[in-house]
Amino acid sequence: MNRLDRRHLLGWAGAAPAAALLGTLPAAAQAATAASPTGTGDLGVVIERARGTLALVNTSSRTLLAEIEGLGDLSHASVVFSRDAGTAYVFGRDGGLSKVNLLSRRVEARVMQAGNSIGGSISQDGSLVVAQNYTPGGIKVFDAKTLELVADIPAEVAPGKLSRVVGLRDLPGQRFIFSLFDADAIWMVDLSDRSKPRVSKLEGIGRQPYDALITPDGRHYIAGLFGEDGLALVDLWDEVPTARRILGGYGRGEQALPVYKMPHLKGWAVAGRHAWLPAIGRHEVLVVDTATWQEVGRVAVAGQPVFVMARPDGRQVWVNFALPDYHLVQVIDTVSRQVIKTLEPGKAVLHMEFTPRGEAVWISSRDANRVSVIDTQGFETLARLDIDAPSGVFFTSRAARLGF
């Protein structure tokens, strides 16, 4: 190779990092890029908890595309996606609900809908967005296009007394289901006629439901109970759904450990015919047969589980932990029910999200200011993204999944 050719090549090599840098430019500088037609299937967002910004990421190129500001207090924020996977609805702790266009990277609408909010859901057809609130306790329903209020449903359990709402999930048929932490109840609301919401209530479902999951088929709703050993199960295919207790006494009467962080049940922990559930106040993951709802096993893990999430194919279940063990992530093989890998991706692991088909998982480490992308087969780290105090990681593939 002569010198000229070589310089030419070096020139090209020099250009490559410059192109890669584009990914870190502010949104405004990328207007041209953003305007070109593109799909949204490999987009996702990461909550930057402390700064109240949303980091827009691409899960194929594993890059940070932009940061979207002005979303308020995101200390317990969650996100749902529109059906076209082009809009993220961000529910902030401070009651802010923001509609963010992922292509223009702009906040298109924003309402302050409550004093203290804990997340939300989107309806089966994508037309309604629902927020679940602690203060004032209840849910509020919004038009997904405009964020205009459609219905306000206070969780009034006695005159003037509202319960905090947890575990809100969407159900088929423009319905939603949620749990009342302060009232030991599960409510369902049918919004098929949006001007006349119909609420049905299940009382005495168990003490202090703290979160819930819906099975992938939308049939079973399971609320975790803080106030007792056990979970509440509702079969929504029953003519008249009722709540029954499952896994009663799973703690075997032993003193529970102090719970420094509540487990989260959102995230399908249903793998094959088994549901994998965090035990409260114990270093265990419980395995339940979804045909009989009996416990069929339990797996000892490194700490108190927070998220117990099945890889999309169900072959692995990934677990993160409450402090002081929150620098660890463990992987359970669902066939052998053994922990096959323990990872340390950075201190204060808050969330994990699988790519749509599960070849990689993105793990946020709040105190390391880092999101790690990890191969789920070989467990090598594929990429690390510098993201400020990251918490929730949400990919647009959620748009097509019931209960997300």
Added chain:
Amino acid sequence: MRALLLGLAAMASAAHAQGGGREQALVRMVRQDCGSCHGMQLTGGLGPPLTREALADKPLDSLVATIYQGRPGTPMPGWRGMLSEAEAVWIAEQLVNGFPQERRAAR
């Protein structure tokens, strides 16, 4: 109790004198970890608000006991595994005076 508290307060002052590193860690712990239930701005969540206004009528020793030993029957855990009692006193004092913001490195 009061005498014990005074003793603890003295210990807290000793902890204070040890320098700002641990205090910064405690501020971060309260904002981030307590914040997962009480909110990063301590405006409440599953746990009650811990703002100066919200705590105005709460005696310091009951706050210290809640932090250190937890509140049975509620999700509030005792933090004795994470904190010394003197540190619990220090946190309670900061809370009733309006908790400091976390010092964050410029990005």
